[in-house]
Amino acid sequence: MVLIDGKKIAQEIKEEVAKEVAQRKARGLKTPHLSAILVGNDGASETYVGAKVKSCHEVGFESSLLRFDSNISEEELLNEIEKLNNDPSVDGFIVQLPLPKHINEQKVIEAVNPAKDVDGFHPVNAGKMLLNLPSFLPATPYGIIQLLERYNIETSGKHCVVIGRSNIVGMPMSVLLARNSYPGNCTVTITHSRTKNLKELTLQADMIVAALGKAEFLTADMVKQGAVVIDVGITRLPSDKTKSGFKLFGDVKFDEVAPKCSYITPVPGGVGPMTIMSLIKNTLQACRNKD
Numbered sequence: 001m002v003l004i005d006g007k008k009i010a011q012e013i014k015e016e017v018a019k020e021v022a023q024r025k026a027r028g029l030k031t032p033h034l035s036a037i038l039v040g041n042d043g044a045s046e047t048y049v050g051a052k053v054k055s056c057h058e059v060g061f062e063s064s065l066l067r068f069d070s071n072i073s074e075e076e077l078l079n080e081i082e083k084l085n086n087d088p089s090v091d092g093f094i095v096q097l098p099l100p101k102h103i104n105e106q107k108v109i110e111a112v113n114p115a116k117d118v119d120g121f122h123p124v125n126a127g128k129m130l131l132n133l134p135s136f137l138p139a140t141p142y143g144i145i146q147l148l149e150r151y152n153i154e155t156s157g158k159h160c161v162v163i164g165r166s167n168i169v170g171m172p173m174s175v176l177l178a179r180n181s182y183p184g185n186c187t188v189t190i191t192h193s194r195t196k197n198l199k200e201l202t203l204q205a206d207m208i209v210a211a212l213g214k215a216e217f218l219t220a221d222m223v224k225q226g227a228v229v230i231d232v233g234i235t236r237l238p239s240d241k242t243k244s245g246f247k248l249f250g251d252v253k254f255d256e257v258a259p260k261c262s263y264i265t266p267v268p269g270g271v272g273p274m275t276i277m278s279l280i281k282n283t284l285q286a287c288r289n290k291d
C-alpha cells in the first residue's frame, strides 16, 4: 500500500511555481496577482481565504483581499466583480463561497470573466472542461488529477466509481477521469444519494473517489483488494483525543480500508493540501495567458 502524500506534492508544486515566478520577475514579466472577495465573517471562510493569501505570498504572487459586510447587496457585489474583471493588474480572482442567502451564487459565478475565473466555476470553463479544451479546472478535482499524475497511477481502462456529484467535486472529477487524456480514460460510474446499489458498484471499482461528506462512510467490505482510494471528505467532529477538541475525518474508514488498497490518500494530508495549489497554478496560467 502506498500512502499518497498530498502535503509533499503540494510543497513540490509550491517550489516549482515560486521558481517560475522568480524567473518571470527577472525577465521583467508580470507578477501573477490573485484577488479574493470575502463577504461577511464566517470562520471557515476566513480560514480558507487566509490560507490562500498566505500561499500567494509564499510563491511570490501579489494578492489582494477585498472584504465586504454580510449586508452588501447583490448589485453592489456584482459591481465589485465588474471592477476586478476590468482591472488589468488582477490576473485571477475568487469569490469565497458560501455567500449570504440574499445573494444569488449562480449569478455571482456567472459575473466573473471566464479568463479570470481561477476557481473554474464559470459555465464557460465547465463547458471547456467537458470538451477537453484548455480551461481553468476546479481546484479539488484538479488537485486529485495532479496526485494521480505525480504518483504515475495507471488510469486508462480502469473502472472508477465517484461517490458524490457536486458541481465543485464529484461531477467535474467524473468528467476529468473519463476524458481522453492522462490521467483519464477511465470507465466512470457517477454515484449519489439516490444510488441504490452503491456497495455492488464500489466492489467492482479499480478506483474510488469518495466525495460525499459523511465521516468514515466507505468501509473495507465496500472495497476491492488492490483498489486506489481517494478520500475527498472533510468532516470536523468533536473529539476528546485532541487539544483543539475536534478531529478531522475523511469519507473513508482509513484504518480498515488502507490495507486493501494499492494507493490511498489520508485525511488530513491527502487531497486537502492540493486544493490551494490548484488555485495557485490556475492563477499562474491566467497570468501566462496574457504574456
Ligand code: NAD
Pocket (backbone or CB within 6 Å): 140, 163, 164, 165, 166, 167, 168, 169, 170, 191, 192, 193, 194, 195, 198, 211, 212, 213, 214, 232, 233, 234, 235, 271, 272, 273, 275
Ligand atoms: P456536497 O454536499 O455538495 O455533495 C455531496 C454529494 O454526495 C451529493 O452529490 C450527494 O448526492 C452525495 N451523497 C450524499 N450521501 C450519499 C450516499 N449515502 N451515497 C452516495 N452519495 C451520497 O459536498 P461537496 O462540496 O462535494 O463536498 C464533499 C466532501 O468533500 C465534504 O466533506 C467536503 O468538506 C469535502 N471537500 C473537501 C475538499 C478538499 O480540499 N479536500 C474540497 C471540497 C470539498
